[in-house]
Structure formats: structure tokens, C-alpha cells
Amino acid sequence: MSNPNFDEAAQRELSKFLEAEQAKARLQQSIHTFCDLAFDKCVTKIGNKLDRSEEACLANTVDRFLDTSLFIVRRLEETKGSM
Amino acid sequence: MSDYGNYGGSSMEAKKQQVMDQVRSELALANAQELINKINEKCFAKCVPKPGSSLDSSEQACLSKCMDRYMEAWNIVSRTYINRVQRESQNMGGAGGF
Numbered sequence: 177m178s179n180p181n182f183d184e185a186a187q188r189e190l191s192k193f194l195e196a197e198q199a200k201a202r203l204q205q206s207i208h209t210f211c212d213l214a215f216d217k218c219v220t221k222i223g224n225k226l227d228r229s230e231e232a233c234l235a236n237t238v239d240r241f242l243d244t245s246l247f248i249v250r251r252l253e254e255t256k257g258s259m
Numbered sequence: 260m261s262d263y264g265n266y267g268g269s270s271m272e273a274k275k276q277q278v279m280d281q282v283r284s285e286l287a288l289a290n291a292q293e294l295i296n297k298i299n300e301k302c303f304a305k306c307v308p309k310p311g312s313s314l315d316s317s318e319q320a321c322l323s324k325c326m327d328r329y330m331e332a333w334n335i336v337s338r339t340y341i342n343r344v345q346r347e348s349q350n351m352g353g354a355g356g357f
Contacts, residue, residue, distance in 0.1 A: 186275050193279055201286050203341070206357070208293050211336040215301055215329060222305055222325045226332065234332050238339040242357060 210238050298329050 182190065218233035219226070226234075306321035307314065314322070344357055 204290050207337045211333045214336055215332050222321050234335045235339040238336055
């Protein structure tokens with residue numbers, strides 16, 4: 177991001193700022209993906225509020241999805257290890 | 260998005276803040292659009308199973324409620340995910356991995 181308007185210090189600051197904002201944006205994109213998934217799994221009927229079991233299901237969906245991701249990576253590494 | 264106009268001088272600091280504000284606005288807008296698109300898709304699927312020649316009052320009521328439920332769900336998912344990422348990054352001494 178070389179810009180004649182900004183000196184090196186400002187460019188570095190903007191660079192760091194952009195990195196942080198992009199990391200935040202990636203987190204938010206993940207949240208959208210998980211919410212899409214979890215809403216389908218957990219909220220079958222639209223009511224006047226989310227009941228406790230729906231809330232638990234939503235949180236569990238996120239954690240189990242991430243556990244699944246870790247599991248898959250570990251299993252692939254085991255398989256590679258035995259080759 | 261509101262344009263704050265000239266920050267009072269064309270100083271580099273002011274320009275830098277302007278760039279940062281613009282980036283923040285654009286990312287916030289993109290996030291809002293994504294949320295709206297998801298709500299549209301999910302709530303249409305749940306509330307309008309047999310599209311007719313207009314949205315009747317019960318479909319509209321369902322859509323309103325669905326919007327609220329989806330946003331509540333989004334908050335729960337957001338909290339859960341961020342807590343998990345923080346926990347994992349502590350366990351791994353700062354690495355994380357999601």
C-alpha cells in the first residue's frame with residue numbers, strides 16, 4: 177500500500193489496521209456460515225422467542241462443528257503418519 | 260454512510276483517520292448486507308412455504324418474528340464462536356487455528 181500521502185509510520189499503522197479489520201471480517205464471515213447452519217438445525221418452528229433448548233442447540237452446533245474440524249485434521253495427520 | 264467532510268485540514272493524520280473510518284464503514288456495510296441476505300433466505304424458507312399472490316398477514320407476522328429469532332441466534336452463535344476462539348488460542352499459547 178505505497179501511497180505518496182502517507183509516510184512510512186502511517187503506512188505501517190494502516191497496514192496493521194487493515195490486517196486487524198480483515199481478521200475481524202473473516203471471523204464475521206465464519207459467524208454467518210455457522211449461524212446459517214445452526215439456525216437450520218435448531219430453529220425448526222418460528223416462535224415468539226428462542227427457548228432454552230434452541231439456545232443450547234445453537235451454541236452446541238458451533239462447538240461441535242469446530243470439534244469436527246479438529247477431529248478431521250487430527251485423523252488426516254494420523255493417516256499421513258502411518259504411510 | 261455519512262461523510263464527515265474535511266476533518267479540518269489536509270494533514271496526514273486526518274487523511275489516515277478518514278481512510279480508517281472508510282474501511283470500517285465498508286466492512287460494517289458488507290456485514291450488514293450478508294446478515295440481511297441470510298435473513299431473507301431463511302425466513303422466506305420458513306414462513307412462505309407456498310408462495311401465493313401476496314404475503315398474507317400470518318406470513319408477515321412470521322417474517323417479523325423470524326427476523327428477530329435469526330438475530331438472536333446470530334448473537335448466540337457469535338458469542339459462542341468468539342469464546343471458543345479465545346479459549347483455543349489460550350490453550351495453544353496464542354496460536355488458535357480456526
